[in-house]
Amino acid sequence: MLAVIGGTGIYSLDGLEVLDEQTIETPFGPHSGPITTGLFNQQKLLFLPRHGSGHELLPHEINYRANIWALKSLGATRMIGLSAVGSLQEEIAPGELSLVSQYFDFVKGHREKSFFGQGLVAHVSTALPSCDHQAKQLINAANSADISLHQEKTYACVDGPRLGSRAESLFLKNAAQCDVVGMTNVPEAFLAREAQLCYTTIAIATDYDCWKEDPSAHATVEQIIARYDRSLALSKALLGQYLKQQEETPHDNTQCNCRNALKSAVLSSENNLSQEQKALLEVLQN
Template sequence: MLGVIGGSGLYDLKGLNIINEHEVKTPFGAPSAPILEGEFSDQKILFLSRHGKGHQFLPHEVNYRANIFALKKLGATKVFGVSAAGSLREEIKPGDLAMPSQYFDHTRGQRDYTFFGNGIAGHVSTAHPVCPALSGDIESAAKRLKLDIHTGKSYGCVEGPRLGTQSESFFLRDQAKCDLVGMTNVPEVFLAREAQMAYSTVCLVTDYDCWMEDPSQHVSVEKFFEVYGGALNKAQDLLAELLKSPLTETPDSIRNSLAASILTPDEAISEEQMHWLNVLRG
């Protein structure tokens, strides 16, 4: 089943026929909002608002672990993320859609980055953090809609909530070789891999961050809202088209990513920890 995580401005999903609303308790606290179970394009999906109802949580305040764990516990095996991003490349224009395949973590350690620790040692490979099968399905859906989407891009994740300096923008663009900048995909993408879930995000490009010399092109909340609505409609159309065809099976390297990643033997893991670990392994 597909889990959809909506970013800024996407607090519910237009066209979602809601079947159930789940208040999920997790060992990692509460998710950002109740998870909606429903039908969209005749397919059952789960929907979660990343920032909560009415945008309650700043990026570093989002309980990413609870969000991913709750979706997995309810049966999601794939995650389609939607998030706003700034462009660090002139050819990626405001209003465009883009899909990262790589991530550069430029956050500051305020977030809970892993399910592991406190007695469980695990090291999951994230050399290729995005699911190629799910990304390929999304790209195919975009082609059927004749919708342009930039693929294979690198996303630099910053801490926020402030908007970045021009020096930081140049660093991400020129030294880290990032194409996009945002505040929310880390650690979400890495937690999905620890939960053995396929993950891919569609970024809605709202601005040119602040690397351009022309200050009228720099990111602002006002500019964000000018562009975001149109890009959001494209993303919802893309999701509807994606669900019209069966999704490609997730590669074994993702579905079994924990098989050789946990160093702590099962007999050394407490019963309580084994309970949630088995959810991730499921």
């Protein structure tokens, strides 16, 4: 089942026929908000607002582990994250969509970035952290709907909540060679891999961050919200076309390695694990 995580401005999904809303207990505390189970283009999916139903949570306040664990425990096997980003490249204009294939972790503050630890040991490969098979299906959907979609972009994740300095923006653009910058996809993307989920980010450019010399082009909250609102219809149209095509060509887990990410990653002996650790591992491996 597909889970959709909505970023800034996406607190519900238009066109979703709601079947159920629930909040569940997780080993990591509360998730961001109620999880909606519904039908979108006759496809059953889960929806969770990343920042809470009323945008109560700053990026560093999001309980990423609880979000991923809750969605996985409710049956999610693949995930699409919708995220507002600043563009670090001229060719990605504000209002345009990109698919992310790589993530650059520039988060310096404390965020819980792994399900593992305290005796439960695993090292998951994140050389290719996005699901290539799901990305190809989204590209096909974009082509069918005549939606422009940039591909194979690198997402730099920063702490927030402040917007970046120009020095930071230039570093991420030039030294790190990133294409877009945001505040939330790390550790979300890497936790999704630990949970053996097929994960893809649809990045919605709202501005050019602040690397340009012209101060009027630098990101402001007003610009972000105004441009993002206009782009939501485009991202939802892409999602709708993707789900429509899933009726004819469903996601094939054998076309990627995401669902086997833990196959050789766990080093702990099952005999040495507590009942709580065994239960956690069972959810992640399911």
